[in-house]
Structures are given as structure tokens and as C-alpha cells.
Amino acid sequence: MLGNQIKVSFKQKNYVSTSRPLELLHLDLFSTTQHTSLGDSKYAFVILDDYSSYTWVLFLTHKNEDFKNFVKLFSKIQNLLNLRIIRLRTDNRAKFKFGDFFEFSDHNGISHEFLVVRVPEQNGVVKRQNRILQEAARTMISECDLPKYFWGEAVNTAFHVMNRVLLRPIFNKTYYELFFCKNPIVSYFKIFGCKCFILKIKENLKNFDKKSDEGIFLGYSSDKKIYRVYNRRTVLIEEVVHVTFDEANDIISKNV
Numbered sequence: 001m002l003g004n005q006i007k008v009s010f011k012q013k014n015y016v017s018t019s020r021p022l023e024l025l026h027l028d029l030f031s032t033t034q035h036t037s038l039g040d041s042k043y044a045f046v047i048l049d050d051y052s053s054y055t056w057v058l059f060l061t062h063k064n065e066d067f068k069n070f071v072k073l074f075s076k077i078q079n080l081l082n083l084r085i086i087r088l089r090t091d092n093r094a095k096f097k098f099g100d101f102f103e104f105s106d107h108n109g110i111s112h113e114f115l116v117v118r119v120p121e122q123n124g125v126v127k128r129q130n131r132i133l134q135e136a137a138r139t140m141i142s143e144c145d146l147p148k149y150f151w152g153e154a155v156n157t158a159f160h161v162m163n164r165v166l167l168r169p170i171f172n173k174t175y176y177e178l179f180f181c182k183n184p185i186v187s188y189f190k191i192f193g194c195k196c197f198i199l200k201i202k203e204n205l206k207n208f209d210k211k212s213d214e215g216i217f218l219g220y221s222s223d224k225k226i227y228r229v230y231n232r233r234t235v236l237i238e239e240v241v242h243v244t245f246d247e248a249n250d251i252i253s254k255n256v
Contacts, residue, residue, distance in 0.1 A: 144193030
């Protein structure tokens with residue numbers, strides 16, 4: 001027995017134990033300290049709504065930024081839906097048990113559930129989502145031949161798209177529809193990594209100057225239907241409206 005004992009298996013649930021959005025949120029943090037993003041992020045804080053599977057990712061430079069970013073986001077979300085968070089589920093780390101998250105939960109009457117140490121399967125929902133997001137981002141970066149420091153943009157686009165196209169099988173509805181009670185609009189979607197041309201609108205152009213800069217399409221703004229692009233000339237990520245896309249040709253980054 002001492003030499004043959006194995007871990008207890010955990011069956012994947014085929015039902016939903018919650019009845020509405022924000023009833024239970026799963027929280028988890030993953031680190032990419034070996035590859036700092038273009039925005040100087042080293043961590044991704046993943047939050048998943050149990051009922052809808054709708055997911056948010058908060059990008060952090062330091063671990064201790066997770067709480068203030070979480071509170072800022074969910075103050076807005078709770079007001080938007082006119083619903084309140086009922087439960088949080090996190091791992092057993094001290095920062096969740098004794099820090100700001102504990103005080104926040106206690107002050108707001110939120111039940112905070114902690115997982116058993118070294119049993120990540122108990123929070124398999126968000127762990128699995130972490131893995132899916134990282135694998136999607138890895139594939140996107142590889143297919144576009146982009147440097148690894150674009151990981152943040154790839155993850156950002158991956159969860160934006162997943163929320164709007166993946167179906168929750170039990171309900172046969174997208175994550176977005178379950179969370180916001182309306183169908184998502186996807187007509188503005190573009191191919192990640194495709195070539196784009198950014199109109200110069202803030203510069204005083206002379207008669208024969210180029211009217212646009214060449215860029216790489218990276219994703220979508222979190223708040224608005226605005227595109228995020230990498231401008232090859234300025235070497236900056238910009239949020240723009242006036243941009244055209246070349247999705248027909250092969251995606252070749254030439255390593256930026």
C-alpha cells in the first residue's frame with residue numbers, strides 16, 4: 001500500500017452547479033516571467049465565471065497588482081449586470097487567505113472557498129482554461145512567426161474570441177450570450193497577425209508623404225470596438241479605428 005498509493009481521480013462535471021452569472025468566480029494566476037510582454041506584463045490573472053464560462057484575463061507587471069485590478073473590473077461588471085458576486089474560489093495561497101482578497105470577501109459578504117494544497121484538480125475549470133489560453137497563444141504566435149514577447153496580445157485576443165464563439169454545451173449558447181443575455185457581434189473579427197495599414201491622422205503630412213503606416217493586427221480593445229495593432233514604424237502598439245486589413249496574403253511577420 002505504501003508503495004502503490006495513487007491520487008484520487010476527479011470526474012469532469014457534466015452539469016452546472018450555479019444558476020446565474022457572478023454566483024461563483026474561479027481565480028488563478030499564471031506566470032510568464034521568462035517572457036515579459038510588450039506591455040511589460042509578467043503575469044496573467046485569469047477569472048472565470050462558473051455559470052457562463054465567460055473569462056477575463058488581467059495582465060500584471062507585479063503579482064500584487066491583482067487585487068486592485070480585480071476590484072476595478074468587478075465594480076464595473078456588478079453595476080452593469082445589477083448582480084453581486086456570491087462566491088470566490090481560489091487556491092490556498094496566503095495572499096488569498098489573509099490579504100486584500102480575504103478582507104474584500106469578508107467586508108462584502110462573499111463566501112471565499114479555498115482549495116486543498118497540491119490538489120489543483122479541485123479548481124480544474126480555471127486551470128483548464130489557463131492551459132487552453134496558453135496553448136492558443138503559443139499556436140497564434142508560432143503561426144505568425146512573432147517573437148514571444150507578443151504573448152500578452154495573443155492571450156488577449158484568444159479569450160476575446162473564445163468568449164464570443166465557443167458554446168457552453170449544456171446550454172448550447174456562447175459564453176458571451178450566457179453572461180450578457182444577448183448575442184455577440186463577431187463581424188469585426190480579423191485574422192490575428194495579418195498585415196494592416198494604419199491611417200496617419202495625427203501627423204502633419206506633406207504633399208507626397210505616405211498616408212499610412214504598415215502594421216500587424218494583434219486584437220481588440222477591451223472596452224470598445226477598436227483594433228489593437230503593432231505599428232512597424234513607431235514600434236508601438238496602438239489602438240486605432242482608421243485601419244484597413246490585408247487578410248488574403250500569407251501572414252509573415254519577418255520577426256517584426
